[in-house]
Amino acid sequence: MKQGKLEKKRQPRLEKVAGNGLLSRRHLLGLGLGGAGLAMSQAVMGQDAGLKLEIPGWSKTPGPGPSAYGSASSHVGLERQSGFGNPLYPGGGASRSPLQHLQGTITPNNLHFERHHAGVPDIDPAGHKLVINGLVRQPLVFDYEDLLKYTMVSRIYFLECSGNSGALLYGGNPDGTAQSLHGLVSCAEWTGIPISTLLEEAGVLPEARWIAAVGADAASMGRSVPLNKAMDDSMLALFQNGEPVRPEQGYPMRLFNPGWEGNTSVKWLTQIKVTREPAQFRDETSKYTDTMPDRKSLQFTFPMDVKSLITSPSGQMTVARNGVYRVNGIAWSGSGSIRRVEVSADGGSTWADALIDSQQLDKALTRFSIPWQWDGSPAVLQSRATDSTGNVQPTREAVIAAKGTINRYHNPCIQSWGVSPSGEVTNVYV
Amino acid sequence: MKQGKLEKKRQPRLEKVAGNGLLSRRHLLGLGLGGAGLAMSQAVMGQDAGLKLEIPGWSKTPGPGPSAYGSASSHVGLERQSGFGNPLYPGGGASRSPLQHLQGTITPNNLHFERHHAGVPDIDPAGHKLVINGLVRQPLVFDYEDLLKYTMVSRIYFLECSGNSGALLYGGNPDGTAQSLHGLVSCAEWTGIPISTLLEEAGVLPEARWIAAVGADAASMGRSVPLNKAMDDSMLALFQNGEPVRPEQGYPMRLFNPGWEGNTSVKWLTQIKVTREPAQFRDETSKYTDTMPDRKSLQFTFPMDVKSLITSPSGQMTVARNGVYRVNGIAWSGSGSIRRVEVSADGGSTWADALIDSQQLDKALTRFSIPWQWDGSPAVLQSRATDSTGNVQPTREAVIAAKGTINRYHNPCIQSWGVSPSGEVTNVYV
DSSP, X not given: OBOOHHHHHXXXXXXEEEGGGEEOTHHHHTSOOTTSSEEOOHHHHOTTHHHHSOOOGGGTSOOOOOOSSOOOOTTTOXXXXXXXXXXXXXXXXXXXXXXXXXXXXXXXXXXXXXXXXXXXXXXXXXXXXXXXEESBSSOEEEEHHXXXXXOOEXXXXXXXXXXXXXXXXXXXXXXXXXXXXXXXXXXXXXXXEEHHHHHHHHOBOTTOOEEEEEESSTTOOEEEEEHHXXXXXXXXEEEXXXXXXXXXXXXXXXXXXXXXXXXXXXXXXXEEEEESSOOOOGGGTTSSOEXXXXXXXXXXXXXXXXXXXXXXXXXXXXXXXXXXXXXXXXXXXXXXXXXEEEEESBTTSSOEEOEEOSOOOTTSOEEEEEEEEOOSSOEEEEEEEEETTOOBXXXXXXXXXXXXTTOOSOOOOOOEEEEOTTOBEEEOOO | OBOOHHHHHHGGGOOEEEXXXXXXXXXXXXXXXXXXXXXXXXXXXXXXXXXXXXXXXXXXXXXXXXXXXXXXXXXXXXXXXXXXXXXXXXXXXXXXXXXXXXXXXXXOXXXXXXXXXXXXXXXXXXXXXXXXXXXXXXXXXXXXXXXXXXXXXXXXXEEEOTTTTTHHHHTOOTTOOXXXXXXXXXXXXXXXXXXXXXXXXXXXXXXXXXXXXXXXXXXXXXXXXXXXXXXXXOEEEEEETTEXXXXXXXXXXXXXXXXXXXXXXXXXXXXXXXXXXXXXOGGGTXXXXXXXXXXXXXXXXXXXXXXXXXXXXXXXXXXXXXXXXXXEEEEEXXXXXXXXXXXXXXXXXXXXXXXXXXXXOTTSOEEEEEEEEOOSSOEEEEEEEEETTOOBOOOHHHHXXXXXXXXXXOOOOOXXXXXXXXXBEEEOOO
């Protein structure tokens, strides 16, 4: 096997589109990235070259047959990463999705991020009730089996904790990875009953303006949601990527508010009370409010902003000198679909449009990429998303200027990954 | 708690759209299905009725905190169902997805159907090679890590074994379930490198017309694929629903031919040889050909037909008398997207349009439903899909008339579920 022949003829054709090595997107479409496939010597390998490669052991002996329940390869080993547990709040904490090792837009259920306020209740659906009461003509109570008879819709939506990426606001976690800095976002196909269907059955009274949603966990986690959102696209989610919602996602049922901060999508949902005013639950007063520089707090900051993130290369990865890379990542917006993602390799001086590699669904993760030829000089990789409403992802400076550094919620700022001459990639504050 | 008040005022409004109880789709949108939600007595329950329900144990004590890797609730227990193993072919066989218990369109990776010819090889990606040779200007060999640098696309596609639903052709499996009869179809987001990218790097010679794809399993499973398909939308799939392709789906890499019979999407792909003629592999001569009544066999019958299936209610389920049900299921086509699904409750005499409950993506599962009010008389439930090319799913009689009963492959026929007066649902041949 030898290398080089293809290199020579391909390199002169690489078309630069922005500073520090960003290449035209056509290089992703029509050509491989230089040097990844090794040319085989015809003399050594012959036309049936593949047959002369060493035959590995796994090709010589039959493996195990079909199984009742699959599992990942032992060579993969992806895991969620847990953080901010507090011994005073047993079962509290979060775990983050390994974004830098995932591709596409769907998060497999085993690796969907978690955020709990009193751990994961082990709910027997036969003993779970959903009550709808408050400002309704007729209070209702539902069993799980009853709900399975209802109309359902299936939609692919991201879910993001409002505390995701918070460390960037105060300049923390300098050694962070895509997972540790931004892993509180995931994406799944959620199937459930439109909340409007259930509320219409109960009959909402004219003076109603909010719903108060309460979970069956030991924290009685509660959030208030404006009635117009509930009647628009909120659902009672019963299935996640085809199977019943996972315990850590609210089994047997959760509220799901597309595009809104994760904790409003109350898990293990057991009550929807229709109200005139928000309930002022603990988790919308003492937490999940955005404290501004004047120490006043914004409350009910529901929609998640337009945002993107380069997942590869990213923090704690290493790039080899003089390689051509597929810089790629994810983009999303709580207000619509992703219209455009730009990438910079020079810390924001110049930008080039990335390619969109996936479906561009409303309020779902979207995958982007761009080829990048690294020459060994320092680089700062950034991405910047624009959504279908025209909103553009802001810089860190802009977010801090607008909202200060006390606040830990709703940070959509551009992530900067520094690449050192030795190829080490780190979270940098530029 | 009491029932009945809502029943009385809702029943007269139910609008019939086809025989034997099929209801207007608007009943799914604006109203719940009668009687599922129990009305609560205001006198007994009060405005805070939910709080007076018995508080279950799981709401009283914190549960376990976040975990590195999730698992399904112990109350769910979904499994694949294995079949047709043969002791003469160790590791051979298949397992089927539990379609009657899934919702939406995505199949979780743990439950994606399998079909193996010599079991599942345990491949270390560091020792796996992909060779491209044959009629190319420059044979190439790729390592796994190299391939991760390439351009990738992410698309949601169904995958179906060409032998799926074969029992219906010869009238077998009368006690079959949606899983045992039709469970060799699943759907996932597949992410990978367009095969065209790799072939263009190798440089396809003008006389080339086919590729021969070979897997690294002990069966050296091989299939020939026309070059124009490979250059159109075939991919080297590396990720499945976001994570690396599962071992039983070809880890570390498989060929994926959207819309085509599953076994052409060669798993554990280790060689693509570009050729002038098809390779005539064992699995495209002795198997996976469609033998017609004159004992001649059709070869290379690649695209999967337009098809649909009611998954609930379905075989071995029971419906309660006088209930209103969400009849629902999945539809798909190897030639495009699903345009329309009709449902009949009287064995095909009358039909009504079902509602589409999911995205309608090209070559992906699509979820449909329709409300059905059962009055306890015998019923035969059927669904009939139409795709974006105008193809309509045929009856069983039409398939048998065209292709006879020797053939076991490519059966897209309409499934009939009989409902007895006692509410038992069974596979029936009408």
